[in-house]
Amino acid sequence: DVVMTQSPLSLPVTLGQPASISCSSSQSLVSSDGNTYLNWFQQRPGQSPRRLIYKVSNRESGVPDRFSGSGSGTDFTLKISRVEPEDVGVYYCMQGTHWPPLTFGGGTKVEIK
Amino acid sequence: EVQLVESGGGLVQPGGSLRLSCAASGFTFSTYSMNWVRQAPGKGLEWVSYITNGGSTTYYADSVKGRFTISRDNAKSSLYLQMNSLRDEDTAVYYCTRDRIMGQWGQGTLVTVSS
Numbered sequence: 760d761v762v763m764t765q766s767p768l769s770l771p772v773t774l775g776q777p778a779s780i781s782c783s784s785s786q787s788l789v790s791s792d793g794n795t796y797l798n799w800f801q802q803r804p805g806q807s808p809r810r811l812i813y814k815v816s817n818r819e820s821g822v823p824d825r826f827s828g829s830g831s832g833t834d835f836t837l838k839i840s841r842v843e844p845e846d847v848g849v850y851y852c853m854q855g856t857h858w859p860p861l862t863f864g865g866g867t868k869v870e871i872k
Numbered sequence: 873e874v875q876l877v878e879s880g881g882g883l884v885q886p887g888g889s890l891r892l893s894c895a896a897s898g899f900t901f902s903t904y905s906m907n908w909v910r911q912a913p914g915k916g917l918e919w920v921s922y923i924t925n926g927g928s929t930t931y932y933a934d935s936v937k938g939r940f941t942i943s944r945d946n947a948k949s950s951l952y953l954q955m956n957s958l959r960d961e962d963t964a965v966y967y968c969t970r971d972r973i974m975g976q977w978g979q980g981t982l983v984t985v986s987s
Binding site: 819 | 967972979
């Protein structure tokens with residue numbers, strides 16, 4: 760199974776400042792079809808998760824452009840250019856290349872300093 | 873508007889059974905694969921099971937294989953999870969999600985396994 764490792768576990772940030780979350784996979788996520796199935800999800804307190812980014816860098820409709828995804832192979836990053844209060848929550852990466860099983864990272868909790 | 877609404881959760885004793893349902897609307901259900909994903913209290917996300925759009929192919933996490941069965945009724949736009957031989961560690965909020973890359977999530981239904 761592909762193991763997804765996120766860092767940091769917790770990320771205190773100042774409003775208006777940037778934030779960056781890392782996700783690494785135990786093997787390359789490049790699929791035989793040429794795509795890289797790495798997604799990012801946001802889970803606000805008390806809510807269901809929602810997909811922010813799919814296939815590394817594609818923003819979901821309605822997601823603010825302060826969110827961006829990048830990376831390749833085994834190393835990926837979610838960046839928030841300027842953190843807003845509504846960005847508080849837990850962020851998860853997930854791989855859909857080598858499955859089953861579909862596997863998630865352990866999560867990164869973003870909180871305001 | 874796409875909606876996924878889970879139901880069927882509740883309190884069940886260890887060794888018991890429960891059947892979860894997910895009612896889909898706002899999209900052509902029969903053209904999408906579906907998943908169940910769970911989240912234990914205070915923990916992260918764990919994929920549970922997957923079913924193709926026609927229902928012919930299913931996959932399960934090792935932790936539930938042989939105990940859980942995923943199914944769907946495309947005529948009713950509904951997804952199901954039959955859970956048997958439930959254990960304490962199955963306690964979680966269960967979400968249904970649309971397609972392999974989980975573009976849509978329901979609000980979840982809480983399953984508590986406890987004596």
